[in-house]
Amino acid sequence: MNSLGIHKAPADTRVVVAMSGGVDSSVVAALLKEQGYDVVGVTLQLYDHGVALARKGACCAGQDIYDARMVAERLDFPHYVLDYESKFSDAVMQEFADSYLKGETPIPCVRCNQRVKFRDLLEQARDLGGDCLATGHYVRRVETPKGAELHRGSDPSRDQSYFLFATTQAQLDYLRFPLGDLPKTETRALAARFGLEVANKPDSQDICFVPNGNYVSVVERLRPGAAEPGEIVHVDGRVMGQHQGIVHYTIGQRRGIGVNEKSTNNEPLYVVRIDAATKRVIVGPKASLARDLITLREMNWLGRAGEAMEDVAVDVKLRSMSAAAPGRLSIGADGTAEIVLNDPQFGIAPGQAAVAYMGDRVLGGGWIAATAKLGQDIAAE
Incomplete structure (x- = not known):
């Protein structure tokens, strides 16, 4: 078994690497190439080149496509650019605008992973003959006798597991995350050792298609006169x-x-x-603002068959940068779930995600549909 947990020699293992043009995915490609894997790089062009070229910290367009191509040329492996602009617009941007008009606070990064990268790109990786799809996310895939589990990244300051809560078990079986055990400082040091020009490139912004963080302008452009x-x-x-x-x-x-x-x-x-x-x-x-009862929709469960799904003690992240709060999770048969927090939390926003953990393991998560304070009426936004 090789370092990716596949029963093949590295040279016989084709790894498709999702390359955004940033330092993380570039180092993933370089590490795997150094280890002797058959590496193929794929970059998605997700939105207008002109917008991306005009700002720093973007991803998946313009300069970033060029940077990914340069890494592939330097390390001598094939690299493909796929035009997913219409897919990205339909699957991510349109819902982003509609969500704000519903009074929600969306997380387009999750939808991008769920509907574009880990669905469409994953299928493309299979079409390219890939034995797996590798990304630069700071999360860990832990193999157990009962199958693969999704765990937090080892570096708490870089952990991205909150954004990957919608990853299905079938997707997790195919995905690999080579940076999950590394701190960002080591990733940049590796980029320098490999001689990659992106070694000091700034990290990409959370919402890649929002110029200068002005999300309102994007909503107004997509839905003129709706506000x-x-x-x-x-x-x-x-x-x-x-x-x-x-x-x-x-x-x-x-x-x-x-x-x-x-x-x-x-x-x-x-x-x-x-x-x-x-x-x-x-x-x-x-x-x-105090809320201790949360209703979720589109609950994605990564638990095992036979594991409890009712009144499960969990730690819950309600925002990507907030500390997890203890609570109890119960999952319905209709894709909904309910979380009762041990202590009320403040500023829980519909449209955001609630992600349940047991220690470092991600049990799953869903989209916040409604909140309430126990003993009071539910606030369905």
Whole structure:
């Protein structure tokens, strides 16, 4: 068995590497090539070249395609560029815009992994004769007697498992993550050792197709005129002002609300809820953000057959950069799930993901559909 867990000699093992043009995937390709694998690089062109060339930190277009090609030429392995622009628009960007208009806070990176990279690209890798698809994600694939498991990356500051919660077991069986045990500093040191020009290239932005972080401009371009004004309302019912579109707001937002951002008792105001139907932004003190009951949709379960799926003790990540919170997970038969947190959390936003862990192992996750405080009515945004 080789280092990728495949019963072949490295030279007889074709590894298709998803190359974004960044340092991580470039090092993956270089490491595998050095180990004697039959490496094939594939880069996806996902959106307009002109937009990408105009900004640093983009991926999957323009300069990044060129950088991936240069790495492949330097290391002498085949490299293909696939035009997935229409697929990416249909599977990721359109939903991104619609999600904001529903009052949600989407995570397009997850949808990209789920619907483009780990679905369409994975099938392309098979068509290229690949024995596996390797990526530069900082997660670990742990082989056990019962099959492969998805685990957090060893470096907590780089762990990307939150963004891969929608990975299915069949996909995980085919995927490999060679950087899962490495810190980023070592990855860059390896890039320098291999003589890769991308060794000091900045990391890509989370939302690659949003110029300068201005997501509102992307939504307005995709849905012209869809952002309509409405009322800003306090949780006690008072109308406090007007807004120019719910797309400007996210749950838990404190600054830039557009009204006097202090309550009558001088407490800071936060965005508590967004009512897309009435175009209302509801604001209130931090205490009104507390939620300990979460309903999920499109639950992806990576547990084993026979493992408990009812009232399971888990740690739950509710945002990519937040610490996990302990709670209990119960999974329905209809693709839904419910999480009861041990302690209320603040600023849980519909459209984001809730990812369940048992230690370092990812049990699965789903999209936050609704939240509530136990004993109170559920807040379905």
